[in-house]
Amino acid sequence: MxxxxxxxxxxxxxxxxxxxxxxxxxxxxxxxxxxxxxxxxxxxxxxxxxxxxxxxxxxxxxxxxxxxxxxxxxxxxxxxxxxxxxxxxxxxxxxxxxxxxxxxxxxxxxxxxxxxxxxxxxxxxxxxxxxxxxxxxxxxxxxxxxxxxxxxxxxxxxxxxxxxxxxxxxxxxxxxxxxxxxxxxxxxxxxxxxxxxxxxxxxxxxxxxxxxxxxxxxxxxxxxxxxxxxxxxxxxxxxxxxxxxxxxxxxxxxxxxxxxxxxxxxxxxxxxxxxxxxxxxxxxxxxxxxxxxxxxxxxxxxxxxxxxxxxxxxxxxxxxxxxxxxxxxxxxxxxxxxxxxxxxxxxxxxxxxxxxxxxxxxxxxxxxxxxxxxxxWDGRLAEPVAAPCRQSAVNGHAVLSTGHGPDDLWFILQAEPYGPMTTIGHEHHDAGAIQLYARGSYLMAESGYAGWDDRGYTSDYAAHSGVLFDGEPPPDGEDLAVSWAPLEGCTAAVDLTWAGATWRRAARLDEDVILLSDTIDAPGTATLQWRLHTVSGEGRGTLALRDWGALLHQDDAALALVVMGDAALSLEEDADALSYGRVDTHQLLVAEVAGPEAALTVALVPLAADAEPEVTVSGDTATVDGRTLRF
Missing domain, CATH: 1.50.10.100 (Chondroitin AC/alginate lyase)
Structure with a gap:
């Protein structure tokens, strides 16, 4: 749609x-x-x-x-x-x-x-x-x-x-x-x-x-x-x-x-x-x-x-x-x-x-x-008439945003069904991937593309903000069933199923915060690894580990990645990132949970550039600067 x-x-x-x-x-x-x-x-x-x-x-x-x-x-x-x-x-x-x-x-x-x-x-x-x-x-x-x-x-x-x-x-x-x-x-x-x-x-x-x-x-x-x-x-x-x-x-x-x-x-x-x-x-x-x-x-x-x-x-x-x-x-x-x-x-x-x-x-x-x-162009301009939150199950994405202006928040959840979106050249395996733009800044984005010769740096699943199952991605192509739930206001959800495993990834826009919720049942899986890629690295920003998640600081904005659930947290440094024509690096937050079943929620909270938020987490609820967040 x-x-x-x-x-x-x-x-x-x-x-x-x-x-x-x-x-x-x-x-x-x-x-x-x-x-x-x-x-x-x-x-x-x-x-x-x-x-x-x-x-x-x-x-x-x-x-x-x-x-x-x-x-x-x-x-x-x-x-x-x-x-x-x-x-x-x-x-x-x-x-x-x-x-x-x-x-x-x-x-x-x-x-x-x-x-x-x-x-x-x-x-x-x-x-x-x-x-x-x-x-x-x-x-x-x-x-x-x-x-x-x-x-x-x-x-x-x-x-x-x-x-x-x-x-x-x-x-x-x-x-x-x-x-x-x-x-x-x-x-x-x-x-x-x-x-x-x-x-x-x-x-x-x-x-x-x-x-x-x-x-x-x-x-x-x-x-x-x-x-x-x-x-x-x-x-x-x-x-x-x-x-x-x-x-x-x-x-x-x-x-x-x-x-x-x-x-x-x-x-x-x-x-x-x-x-x-x-x-x-x-x-x-x-x-x-x-x-x-x-x-x-x-x-x-x-x-x-x-x-x-x-x-x-x-x-x-x-x-x-x-x-x-x-x-x-x-x-x-x-x-x-x-x-x-x-x-x-x-x-x-x-x-x-x-x-x-x-x-x-x-x-x-x-x-x-x-x-x-x-x-x-004859000089006429017509503003968009679309709802800020919109979804296309056929095309495999949901966009959650606060509006169409330059200062609005924009978030995308991707999961493309088998067909033209997954079988034509230049495709990445990116089921469940997410990206976030807020406060005029790219905060979380896919790792990019410098040109055909360098695509191998960032085309694999680990280069996207998804979940690994004992170090392996979900299957690609016809082996992965993708089913989108109807969009409810500004809440989107997609079910990914394969070989007896189920993964529901849901996202909700709560004013100016994105709440990302994952529920997984993957029989035979010992370790589940969440990978949350940020726009960081030289000239772009710095990601620092906190006991509640991680805090990204950029020149014009910050982002708190608040993990609600029992997970082992770490940073991965020097992950490959591409800008057009060059290879670069960035940082990502890694959260590991024992399988085969798990439920984890991450709050993505855009903040002012110099912010040092006060964060507490209790079970599936977080408080950020006095604001309670729960999916």
Whole structure:
């Protein structure tokens, strides 16, 4: 259940599940993809968008001053990035990092050329674009070929905006860069090495499909555009449906949700705005589909995916996880992640509110989406209508919070049922894991993600705030049954069962305190170990052991972890923690209890930074600075 925004429920795409043999489908398509589309630009913006965008930037749209300043910031960011020094990518081996950096600079200059009718910006965009190699066959690494998709999307947008600017007479060379890179990506990804992608169905597949879709929309005077467009529409729809739950939860976590969105948002939005919401039949290419799931020569009917309820639920899932500072939590292979949500403002202005109220507003990542933010948002903001405490059993989380503002408390309990949330790549075994943000600070968080090569540091179960059974985690996958109780006010509970063992983890928001209660019956288990990870370590905070639990001190907040129950307490030092791009360490509180049965409650009490609370514990009740706490 996605509660932050009650999005309008529109009709399913045409023939959502309809796959037919080519001889029973409508007549086969011949020629390019929609050659009747002749206006420019058609990806990030349409011709009629220009005056409204300029009015917002220059304070002529009647918007609030702070909103106008946000548009000015976006405009200035585009201007500065257009002026940045552009790398010249090497062709052999293909320098994917330099290629996408150059493509982002070219796209930003092309946007300035279109928006301001600036001939110097047009010349620079063209010059940088023409330095980008189009033969990517020397990039022989399936880990990094995904970056070709980022480059292709930006290259297609550059050509599109230069066409729309009308400032350059002959753009045949620029079109050649788009066509060459699209052909190289398609050859490398679909034709030469499809086996790799049949096995791995993840963000690589989705980004490639969406990037080829953008290329198809600007190469629609060429026959190959139909091949690219068919692949883009059928694979984007298939992958989104297969990698999400019916409630929109994305199996790869928030980071790769954002990463995929860099190509998916521009593609689906452009298709929607340029071609409308009619359904269409497309040819299916089985090359990168999982084994035995596709029939060569079949065709599929696909409607306007921008309006597809499953796609809109996918966007809303990220919003449902939102932390008070606007970031998405580090679930699975994710660091703390911001999201370019204002690019979805046409879906619902609550996404613009989300972006506008991020402490560190998303401006760029590997794929620069500043132009999308500037173009899609009309200045309206709509605050969330969701209850602060909300739960999605299908997606496997409950969020307990005091509100949606930056100073509110936010807590999440995770336990994902078997399905897309546990079977797609980048998954962590994190049943029962918890995270806490309060007083403007991250107090308890998952250990994070520095990048694929370092994920082994923090992807195992012990790196999450759960319980070990004789040193072992609960089973993963189909061997673990997950059952969520209905949310009662701000109390959430989930039952985990396996091989005769039962574990109920419940959490309740009591004003500004989280009470976490565990009841376990695990026959044959001698020792149960609670692991409570904190945001600590160099530059972040210090965790100190107390006879009642532990006290975390940070610069701006403190957290008392008060253990109610008979447990042996200790600190674990130097546990692995990851920030994006580096490996770090942190501290955690360990509580050990004799099995096989146990009941333990922990009060998580956010405090002022310099707090030294008076705490007493008696059985299942604690008193903190005179306040009685009991689950």
């Amino acid at each position: 996605l509660l932050l925004s009650l999005l309008a429920c529109k009709a399913d795409p045409v023939a959502v599940d309809d796959t037919v043999a080519a001889d029973t489908a409508p007549p086969a398509h011949e020629g390019p993809l929609h050659p009747e589309l002749t206006t420019w630009p058609r990806l990030v913006v349409l011709p009629d968008d220009r005056e409204a965008i300029l009015a917002r930037i220059h304070g002529e749209a009647g918007l609030d001053d702070e909103v106008t300043r946000a548009f000015e910031d976006l405009y200035n960011a585009l201007h500065d990035r257009c002026a940045a020094t552009a790398p010249v990518p090497e062709a052999d081996p293909y320098d994917y990092g330099a290629a996408w950096s150059a493509a982002a600079i070219a796209r930003n200059c092309a946007y300035m050329a279109w928006l301001d009718q600036n001939p110097d910006a047009a010349e620079r965009a063209s010059g940088v674009l023409l330095t980008i190699p189009t033969d990517a066959s020397t990039l022989n690494d399936p880990t990094y070929d995904v970056h070709l998709s980022t480059t292709l999307g930006l290259v297609a947008q550059t050509y599109d905006l230069l066409q729309g600017s009308g400032l350059l007479d002959d753009l045949s060379e620029e079109q050649g860069v788009v066509a060459g890179l699209a052909a190289s990506l398609h050859q490398r990804y679909v034709v030469d090495e499809p086996l790799w992608y049949q096995v791995w169905q993840n963000n690589h597949n989705l980004k490639a499909a969406a990037a080829l879709g953008q290329a198809a929309l600007v190469l629609n005077d060429r026959d190959e555009s139909w091949v690219y467009g068919s692949y883009a529409m059928t694979e984007s729809r298939r992958l989104i449906y297969e990698m999400t739950t019916e409630a929109g939860g994305y199996g790869e976590g928030p980071h790769y949700h954002q990463y995929s969105a860099q190509e998916v948002i521009p593609f689906l939005r452009a298709w929607h705005r340029s071609l409308g919401d009619t359904g269409e039949w497309f040819d299916v290419d089985c090359a990168t589909r999982p084994f035995d799931t596709c029939t060569e020569g079949s065709r599929e009917g696909v409607g306007d995916l921008w309006d597809d309820p499953r796609v809109q639920a996918w966007w809303a899932w990220g919003l449902d996880l939102r932390m008070p500072d606007g970031q998405r939590p580090p679930i699975d292979d994710s660091p703390l992640t911001s999201f370019p949500s204002a690019a979805l403002a046409e879906v619902d202005p609550v996404y613009a509110w989300d972006w506008f109220n991020q402490e560190s507003r998303y401006l760029r990542r590997a794929g620069d989406m500043t132009a999308e933010l500037l173009s899609a």
